[in-house]
Amino acid sequence: MPAGVPRQAGSRAGRVRTWVPEGPLDLGLVLGPLRRGPGDPTFRAMPDGSVWRASLTPAGAGTLRISVASGSGAVRGEAWGPGAEWLLEQMPEMLGAADDPAAFEPRHRLVAMARHRRPGLRLTRTGLVLESLIPSVLEQKVTTDEAYRAWRLLVRKFGEPAPGPAAGGRLWVMPAPRTWALIPSWEWHRAGVDNKRASTILRAVRVAARLEEAVRMEPCAAQERLEVVPGIGPWTSAEVVQRSHGAADAVTVGDLHLPRIVGWALAGDRSADDSVMLELLEPYAGQRHRAARLILLSGRVPPRRAPRMPVGDIGRL
Structure with missing residues (x-):
């Protein structure tokens, strides 16, 4: 094969x-x-x-x-x-x-080097909102491993095999909004998804058509529409429009690690919070998400002090 x-x-x-x-x-x-x-x-x-x-x-x-x-x-x-x-x-x-990668002007040597080493970086624009929104909600306040597990289990159980040669169990299409809405509470629990995140997804899929319409809006307006849904805040809406809209300026705030990574890379500040991160990224206004991606791709991260966030599994409770 x-x-x-x-x-x-x-x-x-x-x-x-x-x-x-x-x-x-x-x-x-x-x-x-x-x-x-x-x-x-x-x-x-x-x-x-x-x-x-x-x-x-x-x-x-x-x-x-x-x-x-x-x-x-x-x-x-x-x-x-x-x-x-x-x-x-x-x-x-x-x-x-x-x-438009040419619109970006590096203001720091580390960022300039990262761009030079990654000339093939472009920002995707999928034109789809829900397929980025649901996994982003699953990633709220948990480890990535927990979120990835939940996405994997729910898509495989309630989605459908992908059409064409990729069908047969190796590639799956995520569930339709109505299918998400009908997932029983115990299946969310079994996938390790707490009631808060499950409820946010259920509220979102009930207005799926209105959320998908946001792809025709400017990123800021799209974020505002997404945040009307209880449980969707600036962190989640930014994660969505970065993918659905290719939003070059939609910097993620409220993240556990990103402010410290940006602070360390640009100013040697391992304790930076959102306000410090946004101040450091101000020279990249209009391109802050691209700047943050290049910083992440540079590999410059602060040394670890605290233990990793503990992994929970409510499906076993």
Whole structure:
């Protein structure tokens, strides 16, 4: 079996689109924020360098395989399912076509070096809100491992196999809003999701259509609409629009680690809070999210003092 095919379930050719980006493109860097852990059932990065994604689009479930030709840099997208055409239409923006890396001007040597070393970084714009909102809510106030486990269990149990060659248990489409709304309380508990996060997701899926409309708004207005839903605050809304809108300035506030990382990288301040982080990122106004990503990619993090956040499992209580 070819390395670029997760699992064969009927070798049906999909719809194909070829696109040539302007400048270098690193699939891993661009699409990496869409992956929720190494076991994400909606995302596969293959040994041949291709990336597979399964999405619930406005046209229905779809699977998209993206690969970049060595030498020419041309991107080939192949898609299956009712959402195939939608995914192929969205593919350039998903790969950063609407992003403008040239608008960014480094103000610190560390940031300039990180950009120089990562020329293929572009900000993705998926055009989908709920697929980033639900896993972001699952990540509220817990470790990433706990959130990734919950996402993995819920998608595999209540989602559907992705259409096309990736079907058969290796790639899954996340549940539709109505399906999320019908998940029994004990299944949330079994996945380790407390009542607060589960209730936030249930409130969100009840107004899913209104939230998806936010993709046509400016990022700030989209965040305001998301935050109308109780349980969705600035941290969650920023995490969403970074992915759904490709929002270059949507810096994440309220994060446990990011202020200290930014503070340490730019000022040697390992105790920085949100206010200090925002002050340090002020020279990058309009591009603060990109600056924060480059800082994270630089690998410069403060030495650890405190023990790691304990991992809980309410599913075992």
